[in-house]
Amino acid sequence: MKFANKLFFIMTALLTVIFAVFGTWMLSSYFGKTIEREMERASAESGMFQMMFENTYYPLIEYGNEYAIGKVMDNISFGIEKNGNFCMVWSDEMEYYRNANIGMGEAGEMMAIARDLYSSFLYPENVEEENYRASIREVGGRYYIFTVFRFDVTGYGIISPIFLGMCHDITELYESRDHLINRYCMVLFTLILVGGACIYILSRYITKPIRDLKDVVSEISEGNFEKRCLDTGDDEIGELAKNFNVMADRMVEHMHEKELEALQKESFTTAFAHELKTPLTSIIGYADMLNSVDMTEEEKREAYYYIYSQGKRLENLSHKLLELETVEKNPLKKKTISTKELETNLRTTMRPIFAEKKIKGKIILEKALLDVDKELVLSVFYNLLDNAIKAVEEGGFVLLKGTCLADGYEVKVTDDGRGIPENEIHRITEAFYMVDKSRSRKEGGAGIGMALCQKIVVLHGGKIEIHSKLGEGTIIRILFPNEGVKE
Template sequence: MKLAAKLTFAILLLLALLLNLGAAWLIGSGFSAQLQAAAQQNAAAHRAECYQLQKEMIDTPELETQPALVTRYGQQRTAQAGEGLAILSEDGAFLYSGTGMKNGWQPVLRSVDAGADSMTYAKEGTNVWQLFASPVQWQGRTLWLVSSCDVSEVFQLRNQQLVGFVRLELIAFVGVTLAIWAVSRRLTRPLKTLEETSKAIAAGAYDRRTGMTGTDEVAGLAASFDAMAEAVEQRAQQLDLAVRQREDFVSAFTHELKTPMTSMLGYADLLRSAEVKPEVRQRAANYIYHETKRLEALSAKLMTFIALDPEHKTLELRPVSLAVLAEKAARTLPETCPVQLCWQGFETGCVLGDEELLTALLENLISNGVRAEPKDGLVHISACANSGQVEITVRDRGRGIPQTELERITEPFYMVDKSRARAQNGSGFGLALCDRIARLHGTQLEFESQPGEGTAVRFTIKEAGE
């Protein structure tokens, strides 16, 4: 909802509240006064009717025992007084009923139950009556007289006043709404300019400014906004430069080049500096050749990968053998590695993915497990197929990661223990790369870790069909 609409709505709501409270008080107080006056007048008439019934009891001793006499008396009094009444015996039996109500016996009994000289109300449709009940006694005889006085006009007048007020209020609100809307639109127009400028800046037009002048609060806000936009533009330029520098650095010194390059240099130095057996020379040459080809392909992938959007599947997914992934990932570890890899479920099966990137993903996760210095000297890598998916888990019983660090470990260059990571040739880029590779394959990394207990990293990838 726009601010102008909110202002209009709030003002109208406050105005309606005040007007309706005032009208309710005025109409209600007038209604109460009229109803009280009618009650006093009707109570006086009821008392007079009680005296008349008592006189009739004196003049006609058989009145209580002769239904015909009671009926004639009730009809006469109803015709003379213009008010309804009912006469009941001492035990609550109706001797005469002329209240003017279709179902008057229930309200009459409630009035009698309320006690002497009490007043109750009865309603049928739009008609409302005041009921007054009093016992009339003479020489040990008791009759109950209930007078019913129609006060519908008082309620109808109150309802007419309410209807008239509502009509007048609606007519007034139409005009007031138009006036308030026009004023609100004018007052909020500078805010509209601020909104349009902020959207333009959010879209990349960092040079946009409001250009508003004045001395009021909105003009001051606009000036502060322009100053903020200037600072944002400068900061954005600095961030763009920093991002370009970081991407250049990552492209030139990617984490994935270190371990295979070291092994390749070692084999090359062995071939260059010493005479070795033909089978050793052949094995070293093969390793250097295969790793060079893999790094060549991986480097090309990584250079392209920097510009990829992880939210879209831009990779060409092909069947990749789990056994080949295990073989390539294991081959990257040095022969003197103090940690033993325990593979489970990689003997058969294929997944859909990019072989080089999935190999890099496993290499990084295994390398992190090795660096964690597991207590049992083992890193467990398991693959479990289920419903067309393969869940791959890399688990170690090493140092573990604090829970407060888990949310940030996939950030580029973030290191939980910087001194230890650098001592182990870490760059803080491995898990960031793993996270992006996982997302490019339509999955994500899930971490479970406890300090001193170890870490488990798992991801799920589609299983390749037969």
């Protein structure tokens, strides 16, 4: 069952129970107070009947008990019975009752009820008043209040007491109660219909964000990963929708990262296989020629050279791969080192290379102390300089410059070489990626250097940026954070 329907049925049932219980209590309380007033009225009328009987009875008792009772009833019963009351008098010796509106059968039943009340006079331990009893009974489908007074006659040789009974018809009260119950049931039914409709509309309104969220989840599960929740209110459901959108964004971002990672792994595998294929093919081809073809000494030396050069290329490739794989796993061996020491090391190593390539090279590092892994940082600088040298033509210019900044230590490697196409800059740090593959292989490159540089810089908490224009040159900027720079 849907949540909106559950909410509708629960709230409707709760509304019904509340109003049913409240209505029952209200009607019961009202009817109870009405009956209580009628009982008080019946008690007053019964007391008046007893007083009138007593005042009339004693003057006539000298003519005999039965005569006196009959005469008294003839005189006072009319005033009592005209209000719909039924009165009766009895003792152990006789009984007397009269009412023209009540049949003999009903009168006999009423007398039996009155006598039943009389029996309580014999066992008064549970009765508060000694000479008065009252009860509500049903006779012939109508309701009556029965009252009985015990009248003790003193003297005149009368031994047994006289009982004065009276009943008052209160059927209208019960009919009025039933009418009120019927009216209240109609009102309750109408209230449930109107309230149920309001609750249904309200439940649909309240659960709309939940339904929207469910629809979004369904669409995402079917592959529409761009779908998002639009209703983001300030309540708990709105917060849930906002958090779901954040979760969906992170999930999509993670998926893209995984897709990119899978693509990079696929590219890595393809490139690695291709990098191995070329030197291995050359080695196998020249080895087969040495084994099966008569060659001159010059041709043999050339074959040996190709086998050696391709073997060195494979060795260099294996070293680069090993370094790339282990750089993240091994802890950094940081120590404080002067940039001038790095500058001296770089100049000593690169001077003959610049001269051999006939390149104008310049290395300037502003004085500072860096808390870095010396060998790894030198590896970064060598790789960047090596890439710059490969990118420039004879007579070109390469500059490595270090500068102290407010947010860290900046190193820029600038060249005026071929440059990098704008759509390929983001791929420069991928392993085995090379802009000019034929030239890079010719010069012994494997496309691993920039991937290694990025990993080393990131391990030092720094960042690397690449700016390049095709045909104008490239600027690679490295920024080491302040945490690794000392004055």
